[in-house]
Amino acid sequence: MIIFVFTTISFFILPTLTAAHNGARDELGGHFRKADCVYLLHEPSSLAKTAANMDELIQLIKKYNSNSSCASGLSKENVDLEGYSFPNQNETGQKEVSTPSDNISSTEEPNDAIKLGTRYPAELVKCTDGDTAQFKINGQTYITRFLYIDTPESTNKIEPFGKEASTYTCSFLRSGNITLETDGDRVFDKYNRLLAWVWVDDQLLQEEITKAGFVEDFYDYGDYLYEDRIVSSMAEAKKLSKGMYATTVEEMDEIENRTVAIPDKTEEAVTDPTQTEKIDNNQKDESSETKEKNSEENGISDKVIIGLLVIVFLYYFIRRKNRK
Structure with missing residues (x-):
């Protein structure tokens, strides 16, 4: 009888212990x-x-x-x-394959179709700031850095007259037909940006924005066709107190102290639909696992109760038989 009791216990109780483990x-x-x-x-x-x-x-x-x-x-x-x-x-399990653009080094030209000393009709794609924009040439879009000039920042941070320079450039580019002219000793810079003089109809953008007083410096890394015109335009802007040169040195110092950094948006909530879908899928998986665990636990509880009832029944049965 004792053997029968232990056999019954093993049958009902031990499976519950093994069922609680998912496997080694x-x-x-x-x-x-x-x-x-x-x-x-x-x-x-x-x-x-x-x-x-x-x-x-x-x-x-x-x-x-x-x-x-x-x-x-x-x-x-x-x-x-x-x-x-x-x-x-x-x-997704797909093997990553490098594209030709991935293999471009900082010293290589991304597109052999663009040559030095050549003019290309272009279409404005996007204004960036006072000295940078995106243009399309022969169906290919190029981030373009304007040759020779340097305007105040208006992207990563907002510098004095940065917004004014950006607004001037964007308005000027929309005023006529655009032509880009390559010059100097290279077509692209180390960031793979196209380097070019920017013509709008018969006006040179670099010259006009310098005259307006929105160019603060030059970057002179070679011999350029129109650099003398830009230097003369800078002298004219200062003489006529145009743009940023309309203020005194003391006023400029005060303005520079008010330079505003653009807030970092890296901590904003994720709104990418693919990310939202991943979150939803994870929540569904967690919900399914929870339901599965709950059902397993309920099954385990039922077996334990049945096992205990059998043990109690056998206990009283054995005691009653021994009394006889």
Whole structure:
């Protein structure tokens, strides 16, 4: 009778203890979920990381996991990487392939079609600031740095007269037909920006914005065709007190002290739809796991109760028999 009691206890109680455990991890850092034979790669080991793709990982699972019944029919759909990505692959599992632009060094020209000493009809794509804009030439868009001039900043930070310079440039570029002219000893700078003189109809933008008093300095890294015209325009702007030169030195110092930095937006909430979708999927997965755990716990509780009732029944049955 005692043997029968212990057998009953083992039948009802021990399965509840094993059911509470999801399975020991194999040498790859994962295990099969008993309910549906889905392989869960919890913590990829160095062995798992030797797999370059899903097919190689499946072969490793079949070799190193002892659950042959699940491993034998394992497919890609039944492997949950839990966020792990294979080496040289992105989150979607696709191998990353470098594009020609990825291989351009800072000293190489991104497009051989653009030559030095040549004029190109261009179309305005976007105004950036007083000395930078984006133009389209023959269907290709180029971030373009205007040759020779340097205007106050209005992007990463707002400097005195930065907004005025940006507004002047944008308005000027929309006033006529645009032509870009390459010059100097190189077509692109180290940031792969096109370097050019900017003509709007028959007017040179660099010359006009300098006359307006919105150029604070020159960058002279070579011999340029129109640098004498720009230097003369700067002298004229200062003489006529144009733009930033309309104030005294003391007033300029006071304005510079009020330079405003653009707020950092890196901590703003993520509004990328793909990120939102990932968050929703994660929440759904967590909800499913919670429901699964709850159902397992409920099943465990029922078995424990039944086991205890059987034990109580057997206890009273044995006592009653012994009294007889």
